[in-house]
Amino acid sequence: MNEQYHPEHVEAEAQAWWRDNQTFRAREDPAREKYYCLSMFPYPSGRLHMGHVRNYTIGDVMSRYQRMRGRNVLQPMGWDAFGLPAENAALQHGVPPASWTRQNIDYMREQLQRLGFAYDWSRELATCQPEYYRWEQWLFTRLLKKGIAFRRTAPVNWCPKDMTVLANEQVVDGCCWRCDTPVERREIPQWFLKITDYAQELLDALDEMEGWPEKVRTMQRNWIGRSEGVEIHFPIADAPAEALRVFTTRADTLMGATYVAVAPEHALAARAAQDRPHLAEFIESCRQAETSEAALETAEKRGMDTGLFVLHPLSGRRLPVWVANFVLMAYGEGAVMAVPGHDQRDWEFARKYQLPVEAVVVPEGFAGDPASRVAEAADEEKGVVVNSGEFDGLGFRDAVDAVAAKLGRLERGEKRVAFRLRDWGVSRQRYWGCPIPVIYCDACGIQPVPDEQLPVRLPEDVALDGAVSPLTRLEEFVTTQCPACGGAARRETDTFDTFMESSWYFARFTSPDCDTAMLDERAAYWLPVDQYIGGIEHAILHLLYARFFHRLMRDEGLVSTDEPFARLLTQGMVLKDGVKMSKSKGNTVDPEDLIARYGADTVRLFIVFASSPDQSLDWSDSGVEGAYRFLRRLWAFAVAQGATVRRAADSDPGDPAVRRELHALLRQADYDYRRNQFNTVASAAMKMLNLLQDAAGTQTPGRDATLREGLRMLLALLAPITPHIAQALWRDLGFGDTPVDGPWPVVDETALEQDQLELVVQVNGRLRDRIQVPAGADRQAIEAAALASEAVARHLQGKTLRKLVVVPGKLVNLVVS
């Protein structure tokens, strides 16, 4: 055995052995308990960054730990290969997205392999492969027939100069990122999936998902945003047969409504604008806006009177109809009722445009002038209804019930549940994505592409120009035959949102080579994913879409569970000097350089050691040095003790003092592995090496057997984190070929027993002394020992003992005054 630690040799050898033995090839085996561990697959951007390395290291540690504990582990890897960056690269460097993506994948695969992750590479997939997206297209055509997929208009960011649709990311300060032209909002027809049909189910299931962090469940609950309220119809004054529909959770304030507001795109606004140039101009100016919620909510609230009126559904009072830039067609009905007395946004809008503010709710027992309550700001608190005729005196709940009942009798409204969640827009006016499998026929309308014509392949030899997708100009792609009538027809040229591909890849990994169906019987063995690991930035969109998509597959009979991911770990970001590591900030650290210098095990160890997985991790070059130093020290120690360890027998008695500490460390590390706090596992391993090095310097009778036991324990503990060095030393010390299949070390409870305990003695909660007591000491004996302490006596002088708290095994607190 080489005296020096040479990671490049150690790691190449271990990786070759795993490859030759197909160690990580996963095989379905109903007799064994499975463990499907999945890290979010990467977008093939070119090179791995530290965030990837961290994500995949955490996943690998969990996979290897579970395997050592006896589970049948599946850990696959693939590529989220469609997306915008490939188109940007194509524009910048003139490389077609397909070849750019494939080159990136080849490079990044090698980087992952160099890190020694225990992946079953035979299951690798890339979402840009027709063999993959074929089944996504297939499922979409089922959804189309079921009415889950539907078409309607929705707003997009439009750059009028480049004549192209922009992603929110491509809009900077309201302008196009390339040409700085102010962005417009445009309504265009798009495909949607009816996720709102599943809103209640997606919400309810969160309560049972105990393997998910509470923060993610809370975020999803808020995102779905279920609210109970009333839908109210305001008849239009000039055309009482028509009504403006609004939804409100505060129907108790209905009598305080003083105006209504509609979206600039609302039909009523357009109607009013026909003979009002000023209004038409205002509506036009509202198009000069981004589509993002953040931009919408922080933009200045502007509005204009349409001159039209609606009738209050209960009082018959005429209420003016305003157009407001903060009301969007896509949300709810595109109209809201305004109660400025009890809604702050309405209050500010009313104040700005001199609209009336009326108070219709006051706190219980309030005797003053209600108007005084809303003079300086809206009063959003719930209370007792006033100034509302027959509803006066009712509390919130009763008032809502009474208002809803009356609206119901008049057929002008009813109770309804509303969700904040909106249907999922899956159309993208982009090239590098999965073609939407739809054909438009002038005679037969919208036709799904028949199964036998799937996949609709994305043409790959195309030139991009930064404006419209090249698909729209590719005659041989666009021109086709109607599957129904055989006549000339056109293909859809939009592609799917890339969240579509990432919504089911976890399932496809179970049946990656199946070419007769989306999934086969192997899915039933492996699903659901037992442990999913990825960034917190995916807490809402990706994870909600995947949960939804899983249900779509369930309802198609493809999977049998409701939820795709049993347990979720959201890892923190990688920072450098306290700020996010990113290319734009120029503070990146290239994993490849580090691996070349220190080896994969050092990088893995540092990543695991520097922070707990769910916290952010601050990169430190000297911290990496520390990890490397530890591995070198471990290597030197194991080699130096090799002969001793190989000579000792497992049955020899050990050194009780060292064994007690050893097993206490093991117990803690075991606990930390189970609660996914790997940084303290690494710390326990370091303590263990320190302990064994100290023990090696002594001459106690059980020394050699304890070194043997301790080194085996230490290598097992480290094997999930630094698998290469662990395997090399495992072999050298004669423990076997590899630790990947365990056995996992077991805590020896008898080794932990103590006859003396140290207790802390506090006076008024402040540490004053420590005392030794026999392990079985009763309360009386403990009190006596505490009172016998000199330090305690000093602090008791001239004071009266009021109370004596004894926490068994921990401390004594004397309360004095």
Place this chain on the structure above:
RNA sequence: GCCGAGGUGGCGAAACUGGUAGACGCGCCGGACUCAAAAUCCGGUGGUGGCGACACCGUGUCGGUUCGACUCCGACCCUCGGUACCA
């Protein structure tokens, strides 16, 4: 704007169910080895005061609950993630 997190020594962090704040590592200081340096090894290291035993202060800020609070409650400040076409 709204929703969700985070804030502990010079630095990364730990502290299990409210019970010894700062484990482990980095850095720094001192020492050993060396002609010298690197590497390695040994010791020290939250702040203030004191020769010292020791005392006081200390977990973003302000307040509260408790025998006892990094941990629980209330208000606030700052940083980060998401905000539906970045992935």
